[in-house]
Amino acid sequence: MKRHSLSTRAWHWLNLLCIVVLFMSGLTISNAHRLLYWGDWGFSRAHAWLEVPRFPDWMTIPGYYSLAVARDWHILMAWPFAIGLLLMWVAMLVNRHFKRDIATSRKEWRWSNIRTDIVKHLKLNFDHTGGKYNFLQKLAYGLVLGIFLPMMVFTGMAISPGIEPVLGWMVDLMGGRQSARSLHFIFAFAIFGFFVVHLALVILAGPIHQIRDMITGGRHDQA
Numbered sequence: 510m511k512r513h514s515l516s517t518r519a520w521h522w523l524n525l526l527c528i529v530v531l532f533m534s535g536l537t538i539s540n541a542h543r544l545l546y547w548g549d550w551g552f553s554r555a556h557a558w559l560e561v562p563r564f565p566d567w568m569t570i571p572g573y574y575s576l577a578v579a580r581d582w583h584i585l586m587a588w589p590f591a592i593g594l595l596l597m598w599v600a601m602l603v604n605r606h607f608k609r610d611i612a613t614s615r616k617e618w619r620w621s622n623i624r625t626d627i628v629k630h631l632k633l634n635f636d637h638t639g640g641k642y643n644f645l646q647k648l649a650y651g652l653v654l655g656i657f658l659p660m661m662v663f664t665g666m667a668i669s670p671g672i673e674p675v676l677g678w679m680v681d682l683m684g685g686r687q688s689a690r691s692l693h694f695i696f697a698f699a700i701f702g703f704f705v706v707h708l709a710l711v712i713l714a715g716p717i718h719q720i721r722d723m724i725t726g727g728r729h730d731q732a
Contacts, residue, residue, distance in 0.1 A: 512641075512722055512726060512727035512728055513722060513723055513726050513727060514600075514604060514606065514726070515726070516596075516597065516600040516604070517597075517600075517606065518723055518724065518726060520593055520594075520596070520597040520600075521723055522723075523589060523593050524590065524593055524594070524597075524658075526586075527586045527587075527589055527590035527593065528590070528700065528704070530570060530582055530583075530585075530586040531583060531586050531587065531590060531661075531697075532697060532700075532701060533568060533569055533570040534569070534570040534579040534580075534582040534583040534586070535579075535583060535697060536564040536568055536569045536570075537564075537569040537570060537571070537574065537575070537576065537578075537579035538576065538579050538580065538583065539561055539564065539694070540563055540564055540569070540574060541576045543560055543561040543562070543563060544557035544559070544560055544561070545557055545558055545559045545560075545561065545687075545690065545691045545694060546558065546687040546688075546690075546691065547684065547685070547687060547688050547691060548684065548685045548687050548688060549685035549686055549687060549688075550685075550686075550687060551687045558691070559691075561694070570582050587665060590661075590662070591662045594658050594659065594662065597654075598654070601654075607654075609641075610641040610642055610647075611642065611647050611650050611651055611654070612647070612651070613644060613647050613648065613651070617644045617647070618644075622644060623644060623645075626643050626644045626645045627645070629643075630645060633713055635710070635713075635714045649703060649706075649707075652703075653700065653703055657696050657699050657700050657703070658700070660692065660696045661693065661696050661697065661700065663679065663683075664683065664689045664690075664692045664693035664696065665693060666679065667679050667680045667683050667686065667689035667693075668686055668689050668690045668693060
């Protein structure tokens, strides 16, 4: 039995590609107007809650400032990102991957269990028993799959031009277009933070083994 199913592996690499392109093209879009606001409107620095730094060209797509080209890349990758996430959720519910491997139990929320997991991670001990993932992994994957990634889709839709006539209720629910834009930025960097931590843990746990399993599927008894 494979450690990672084909649907998980296919989505993992597609999602990685989408997120990298979306994030880097999003940095170019951010450079076009570096002020973030709450509410429906905002233009001046006096009304902004945050002024985002200008990101250098080597971090952006394209590698130079072009808002039009960045938007093209952003829209191009937004569709496979959103559809891939939807299909991944369908697959996780059908094959019970979410319930079996990611959903947490009441017992796992006990402080003694959480403390044990934290201590093990600090000691770089990533072995665990009783399931595919430990509590901290389940919590991280649950937040990313259930909140961070879906909110990137919903906030992205809310700030899309001309969306109000169709999904105006979504914009209102988020507190206005500028609030949706601020939330889009916050969740984008929350995903970036997860990506950095995830990459660091993969390196510490043995990158060759981890990457090989995510390509070939690995063996379930290695989990």
